[in-house]
Amino acid sequence: MKNEKKLSLGSKPKDPSSFIVEHDKKMQALREEELLPWEKSSVRPDIKRIVNLHVSEPMYLKLKFIADNTAYSMQEFIRECIENRLNDTVNQILSKTLVVTNLSKDEK
Numbered sequence: 001m002k003n004e005k006k007l008s009l010g011s012k013p014k015d016p017s018s019f020i021v022e023h024d025k026k027m028q029a030l031r032e033e034e035l036l037p038w039e040k041s042s043v044r045p046d047i048k049r050i051v052n053l054h055v056s057e058p059m060y061l062k063l064k065f066i067a068d069n070t071a072y073s074m075q076e077f078i079r080e081c082i083e084n085r086l087n088d089t090v091n092q093i094l095s096k097t098l099v100v101t102n103l104s105k106d107e108k
Helices: 016-034 057-069 074-107
Strands: none
Touching: 057 074
């Protein structure tokens, strides 16, 4: 009896499966921190966000002309143009970030 360790209230020995589950949750949280905001598991591509866009009258009339004379709606055309430009700009930013990060690591 003297050699028995007493457990304080609230500290229960954990079974291996609960330890593994807890470890997996911590590792997932660490991986989520390394992801870009749009890569996180909580982001849902089926949710559409509204962005107000102010354009000049000539630009609006050009969009309307495109919509009237192609299979695009104004929304589809704008969305496709923005998506292409977004991807290009993100890739450009990331390539600069990677170069700067690699240079800093080389200096150490």
